Amino acid sequence: MTTAVHTAPDYLLRLGDDALVAAQRLCWWATRAPQLEEDVALANIALDLLGQARALLGHAGRVEGRGRDEDTLAFLRDDRAFTNVQLVELADTDFADAVTRLLFFGVYQDLLYRRLTASTDPVLAAIAVKSAKETAYHVDHAAAWTVRLGDGTEESHRRMRRATRDLWPYTHELFVSDEVFARAATDGTGVDPAGLRAPWRERITTVLTEATLPVPEDGWAPGGGRHGLHTEAFGPLVLEMQGLHRAHPGARW
Amino acid sequence: MAQLADNDIPAPEPPGHDALVQEIEAAQRGAAQRPGRPEAAPPAPPAPHDEEELQARFDAVIAADQKIEPRDWMPDAYRATLLRQLAQHANSEIVGMQPEANWISRAPTLKRKAILLAKVQDEAGHGLYLYAAAETLGVDRSQFLDDLDAGRQKYLSFINYPTLTWADTGALAWLTDGAAIVNQVPLCRSSYGPYARAMVRVCKEESFHHRQGFDALWALTHGTDAQRAMAQDAIDRWWYPALAMFGPPTRDSVHTEASMRWRIKRFTNDELRQRFVDICVPQAEALGVRLPDPDLRWNEERGHYDFTEPDYDELRRVIKGDGPAGRQRVAHRRRAHQAGAWVREASAAHAAKRRARAAADTAETGADIGVDIGVDTEESAA
Numbered sequence: 001m002t003t004a005v006h007t008a009p010d011y012l013l014r015l016g017d018d019a020l021v022a023a024q025r026l027c028w029w030a031t032r033a034p035q036l037e038e039d040v041a042l043a044n045i046a047l048d049l050l051g052q053a054r055a056l057l058g059h060a061g062r063v064e065g066r067g068r069d070e071d072t073l074a075f076l077r078d079d080r081a082f083t084n085v086q087l088v089e090l091a092d093t094d095f096a097d098a099v100t101r102l103l104f105f106g107v108y109q110d111l112l113y114r115r116l117t118a119s120t121d122p123v124l125a126a127i128a129v130k131s132a133k134e135t136a137y138h139v140d141h142a143a144a145w146t147v148r149l150g151d152g153t154e155e156s157h158r159r160m161r162r163a164t165r166d167l168w169p170y171t172h173e174l175f176v177s178d179e180v181f182a183r184a185a186t187d188g189t190g191v192d193p194a195g196l197r198a199p200w201r202e203r204i205t206t207v208l209t210e211a212t213l214p215v216p217e218d219g220w221a222p223g224g225g226r227h228g229l230h231t232e233a234f235g236p237l238v239l240e241m242q243g244l245h246r247a248h249p250g251a252r253w
Numbered sequence: 254m255a256q257l258a259d260n261d262i263p264a265p266e267p268p269g270h271d272a273l274v275q276e277i278e279a280a281q282r283g284a285a286q287r288p289g290r291p292e293a294a295p296p297a298p299p300a301p302h303d304e305e306e307l308q309a310r311f312d313a314v315i316a317a318d319q320k321i322e323p324r325d326w327m328p329d330a331y332r333a334t335l336l337r338q339l340a341q342h343a344n345s346e347i348v349g350m351q352p353e354a355n356w357i358s359r360a361p362t363l364k365r366k367a368i369l370l371a372k373v374q375d376e377a378g379h380g381l382y383l384y385a386a387a388e389t390l391g392v393d394r395s396q397f398l399d400d401l402d403a404g405r406q407k408y409l410s411f412i413n414y415p416t417l418t419w420a421d422t423g424a425l426a427w428l429t430d431g432a433a434i435v436n437q438v439p440l441c442r443s444s445y446g447p448y449a450r451a452m453v454r455v456c457k458e459e460s461f462h463h464r465q466g467f468d469a470l471w472a473l474t475h476g477t478d479a480q481r482a483m484a485q486d487a488i489d490r491w492w493y494p495a496l497a498m499f500g501p502p503t504r505d506s507v508h509t510e511a512s513m514r515w516r517i518k519r520f521t522n523d524e525l526r527q528r529f530v531d532i533c534v535p536q537a538e539a540l541g542v543r544l545p546d547p548d549l550r551w552n553e554e555r556g557h558y559d560f561t562e563p564d565y566d567e568l569r570r571v572i573k574g575d576g577p578a579g580r581q582r583v584a585h586r587r588r589a590h591q592a593g594a595w596v597r598e599a600s601a602a603h604a605a606k607r608r609a610r611a612a613a614d615t616a617e618t619g620a621d622i623g624v625d626i627g628v629d630t631e632e633s634a635a
Binding site for chain 2: 032
């Protein structure tokens with residue numbers, strides 16, 4: 001007999017914040033996609049990410065046991081308390097950036113969730129089973145666009161080249177380990193992301209190569225998101241997301 | 254995903270909602286294709302000389318309340334009327350995403366955010382169904398979009414008003430989706446098969462949105478004073494734009510007569526507007542909001558509510574693009590379309606490259622086969 005295993009809330013918050021902030025950014029594309037089918041597809045992906053965020057934050061709140069639910073965690077924490085990676089918070093207004101980020105982040109999430117299906121925390125394992133099906137589609141979608149745009153016109157190639165180069169530095173943070181990740185890996189509830197780097201790189205290289213895009217050089221590796229150090233783009237995102245909720249303390253919606 | 258209880262206030266079913274849903278389901282049964290007349294049947298080439306006979310056959314199908322299918326002969330004016338209506342409807346779905354998308358990033362709970370995002374996604378999906386129906390009439394959707402971006406295409410007037418508070422998303426879903434359903438439920442029985450079938454799908458989703466709008470408003474009217482005031486303010490601003498959605502009064506409507514004769518449309522604008530008012534009054538009472546019309550009262554004799562008609566001069570101005578958010582809506586559409594041009598070009602270029610590569614591969618394989626079985630290849634090519 002095993003006793004119920006709970007994942008550490010700070011581990012769950014990292015995963016939940018990644019999904020929430022990625023969803024919030026993707027929502028910007030609703031009504032702005034290059035074609036109607038893509039409006040539907042991007043909204044679909046944003047809905048998946050939002051669903052993952054709700055499940056993960058809800059679970060974090062319950063495990064933590066301080067009475068915080070998904071909304072308390074999303075709307076009443078200050079910027080510095082969010083532990084998402086910086087990659088998901090950067091603003092994108094060029095479809096090339098949106099596609100590239102979806103590819104980089106999607107492959108990371110896909111590798112992560114597949115491993116988390118074996119989590120010793122049954123709730124997290126169940127969330128991972130559902131989420132892995134979703135991220136498999138996200139990756140297919142992003143990879144198809146990457147190839148289409150990388151191997152499309154001269155302009156689309158140039159834009160994808162710039163986007164992959166600009167976002168590449170922010171991918172390093174996805175794989176940085178620390179004591180929170182190490183603990184979760186040790187007790188079997190979570191995964192140490194350092195182990196995802198090699199398979200991530202392999203899958204990304206395959207897609208970029210098919211897209212006739214070079215794999216960017218490693219170098220600058222910004223970070224800090226896991227400890228609440230964010231980019232300047234993050235403050236306005238949080239302000240916009242939380243403003244209405246905070247303007248009506250205690251209200252129910 | 255439990256733990257939603259804190260922010261979840263169960264709203265009752267809006268009064269009268271059931272009846273509309275049942276009507277959609279009844280229409281769905283009626284919109285099924287006639288046996289033996291599949292949409293993809295090979296076209297029976299009409300002999301050019303028996304136009305009269307074709308017209309007679311068309312009239313008989315309409316009179317029997319059956320469906321016209323894409324391969325059937327139809328009068329040019331019937332086709333033109335359908336296209337005009339489909340284009341306006343598709344455009345309304347697409348431009349109509351904007352007033353609601355305006356609040357996705359600021360939704361007050363994650364559940365409301367998901368509901369709103371799913372609604373905007375559904376509207377994009379409706380645009381796609383309707384384009385598909387229009388394409389059965391031989392018009393490419395890029396034509397519609399070009400016309401829309403050039404300001405040549407109309408869409409529903411309410412979209413040209415701004416969404417100023419969160420409550421506007423609820424009022425929009427309750428009132429304008431409610432009005433849309435009343436307008437569209439009879440279209441599920443439209444004489445044109447692909448249109449009728451598209452409308453069944455659209456109406457089912459719209460009725461879900463209407464229900465969610467009622468639910469969102471119910472949470473507000475059962476919330477704080479500020480939330481109740483927000484809800485009332487939104488109803489005050491959206492009531493007349495919703496009433497105006499039924500178009501000009503029948504006496505001024507240039508299209509009503511032909512559309513009714515062809516059973517593209519089944520009720521006049523005025524009949525539908527009255528029906529909408531009759532549905533809304535008990536729902537407003539259930540919500541605890543006031544409809545902003547001092548002359549709204551039950552008329553025993555007519556068996557309907559008397560109400561003040563919308564300002565039709567304002568409607569005309571707003572349809573022409575002079576609503577408070579009119580220019581903004583079209584500019585947003587045009588900007589998004591232009592910003593996506595390089596993506597669409599790249600897609601086309603990539604598809605062409607793939608085709609060229611596939612053709613090159615086939616040619617290569619074909620050449621190899623040709624060496625072996627040259628005669629057969631030549632024969633099959635002939």
